[in-house]
Amino acid sequence: MAKRTADGTIKTPRNENFSKLGAGYLFPVVAKKRREYAAAHPDKKVISLGVGDTTHPLPGIVANAMCVYAAGLGTKEGYSGYDPVIVEPVKKKLIEVFYKNCGLTDDEFFISDGSKCDLSRFQTLWNEKAKVAIPSPAYPAYVDNTVISGHTGSFIEKTGEYEGITYMPCGEQNDFFPDLSKAKDVDIMYFCNPNNPTGACATKAQLEQLVKHCIDNQILLVYDAAYACYIRDADKPKTIYEIEGARKIAIESNSFSKLAGFTGVRLGWSIVPKEIKYGNGKLVRDDYNRIFNTHFNGAPNVALAGGLACLENMDVIMDVVKFYQENTRIIIETLKELGFKGIYGGRNSPYVFVKFPGKGSWAAFDEILQKAQVITTPGVGFGPAGEGFVRISSYGTRENVVEACRRFKEVKLGS
Amino acid sequence: MAKRTADGTIKTPRNENFSKLGAGYLFPVVAKKRREYAAAHPDKKVISLGVGDTTHPLPGIVANAMCVYAAGLGTKEGYSGYDPVIVEPVKKKLIEVFYKNCGLTDDEFFISDGSKCDLSRFQTLWNEKAKVAIPSPAYPAYVDNTVISGHTGSFIEKTGEYEGITYMPCGEQNDFFPDLSKAKDVDIMYFCNPNNPTGACATKAQLEQLVKHCIDNQILLVYDAAYACYIRDADKPKTIYEIEGARKIAIESNSFSKLAGFTGVRLGWSIVPKEIKYGNGKLVRDDYNRIFNTHFNGAPNVALAGGLACLENMDVIMDVVKFYQENTRIIIETLKELGFKGIYGGRNSPYVFVKFPGKGSWAAFDEILQKAQVITTPGVGFGPAGEGFVRISSYGTRENVVEACRRFKEVKLGS
Secondary structure: OOOOOOOOOOOOOEOHHHHHOOOOOHHHHHHHHHHHHHHHOOOOOOEEOOOOOOOOOOOHHHHHHHHHHHHHOOOOOOOOOOOOOOHHHHHHHHHHHHOOOOOOOHHHEEEEOOHHHHHHHHHHHEOOOOOEEEEEOOOHHHHHHHHHOOOOOOEEOOOOEEOOEEEEEOOHHHOOOOOHHHOOOOOEEEEEOOOOOOOOOOOHHHHHHHHHHHHHHOOEEEEEOOOHHHOOOOOOOOOHHHOOOHHHOEEEEEEHHHHHOOOOOOOEEEEOOOOOEOOOOOEHHHHHHHHHHHOOOOOOHHHHHHHHHHHHOHHHHHHHHHHHHHHHHHHHHHHHHOOOOOEEEOOOOOEEEEEOOOOOHHHHHHHHHHHHOEEOEEHHHHOHHHOOEEEEEOOOOHHHHHHHHHHHHHOOOOO | OOOOOOOOOOOOOEOHHHHHOOOOOHHHHHHHHHHHHHHHOOOOOOEEOOOOOOOOOOOHHHHHHHHHHHHHOOOOOOOOOOOOOOHHHHHHHHHHHHOOOOOOOHHHEEEEOOHHHHHHHHHHHEOOOOOEEEEEOOOHHHHHHHHHOOOOOOEEOOOOEEOOEEEEEOOHHHOOOOOHHHOOOOOEEEEEOOOOOOOOOOOHHHHHHHHHHHHHHOOEEEEEOOOHHHOOOOOOOOOHHHOOOHHHOEEEEEEHHHHHOOOOOOOEEEEOOOOOEOOOOOEHHHHHHHHHHHOOOOOOHHHHHHHHHHHHOHHHHHHHHHHHHHHHHHHHHHHHHOOOOOEEEOOOOOEEEEEOOOOOHHHHHHHHHHHHOEEOEEHHHHOHHHOOEEEEEOOOOHHHHHHHHHHHHHOOOOO
């Protein structure tokens, strides 16, 4: 029990890891900058190519499936409560569409309300002693989760890093694939492929190297495949389970958010293979199943109906992906025309990661906002290795992307 | 870093708290018993009055609102991604409908995918040293969360309790309200009102006593109000914030699940008042806001549309609540006719808690299943103080409830 306190209303001991968190969660900070700019310049039209938030309407067939399911909830026949039967067909369709020859079974799939939520539920699997390796730059939730769960020391202002995390820099110097030899003495390794924010997409050989490294060093690989549907290169794996041996060490999370524009609808899935075993022989899958039943109460049923419609109509879904890919192409062409040299991502990712030579990320972010009224995301917000870059998202209407690019040219961005 | 292992594929240190968990999560165990019985007796029609799972179709106006919103997601005007604007009107309506004079503001409300999920997110607020008090019997997630988060020692088979938890027995001996004097030296106190499973509903005087106890002892009160809409006694508070001072020590969670049949739709809310301060003066609300942005990505937008329709049509929603209340009345009348003496709950709760003298809960559960083919929930599954009782849920069609009661009479249940 904690001691009584004079300054508080409760003596409950705080999770002091919160005090280590360096700054606000990245996207709310960006949103605040946007609001402040808009308030100061009410006449300017701000375009957001910042947060990776989908903008394209859902295909009619998907919206309709959800509408019909929702209407059905008002009928005796169509009503469902906990554990809707629709979960099972969604699992089967996922395996059929994305994991055909991967040797996975239904009971290794957990259908959820999204990847971010699953990443937080994963935290409960391991204890505080676990040492964590995280690519840099990377989706901020990996670091923030790791801090909140108590695996780190303090935030070091000078480096922008936390004590106790093994950062794996990915940049121009190593073709955006980490030097794994520096991350042997860890227990958990995050890997996002295609990477957010860099847009880098690993080759099969690189992923084989990754899996081998984790098997050799008995590291649990937390593989975030949220952008897998953007992979265009036919020879690049879309799931870690295409790699021999991955079922022994890798859990994968994925989502309908970027695949099908479900950022607001909320539907995702995780895979925890039964082959992964802790040192005491217990299955990671069984602990995760317990967590999933104790910390969660099932994916929203209407979203499940939408997800099933997506999986049954992948051609229509991929048309929307192609729409964003065309946005990416327009952005890359514009940046090339403007003479930028360090343009990455895009081909297998909805994000373009571009270097502003001689400028910090936030300075570049501010310049783009001031000059072109376009919101991007500062690369350094994803980790110190992202310094000097901004991430430009392809999630926008065609009109907005074209207008943003017109402004980039008009103000001669980068020169 | 953990040591290499011979028996595992990973050396990642397991959260060993999982090994303490005594048995499976209650409801899957009940579901398994049901499946086994059904497989062995394919000719019998099993009726479930077990898990608190809503069965009544959604009111047309709610189903329709979700259908229209879902259809809108297929249009340029109606599409929304992260952070749908509909969150704000839902918060405002919640305050207007349930918290009118409670002095709460929008930024103290967190709209989520349900109470169970919120209860798990709360875990992150306090550290392992926090001592926890839990009513017995109670919703199993309180205990399971507390074990998984590392606040307990081992499970003691003999008592059915975990070392380190302060259990607060609620039974016939104390009018189902705990002796708070035994729970002074704790940091967190769970309280569910109306209680699940006993159906007990605290008076205003009892809640004043509860709040005073928590203020005096600087205890964070985790108040679960998931069944508040079933409170019929006009003088009984429906939220803890009706009690003076509660804003200093109480966080409250609630849900549309039992209020509006959203068990599958997934929508809930939590309130974390800004007046609650840790010993260092930090606001619990600010930490929770950080968790909510890091571990969660927003309530499903279609569910939000449904929730808003509920709040705008509370008369229609309450008609469904009344439907279940009539089920409860039928169950209670039947049990009275059969001569049961220990019948509790029901009036302000969707659950009837009934004592089977001289019988353990699981024996009573089995007898009801064998004799009447009705699934109930064993009281002891909610904690040792529930031994000897079963919980009968009012969540069923009228037809099923009437048929279950007919069978109870036919087999002379309890005699």
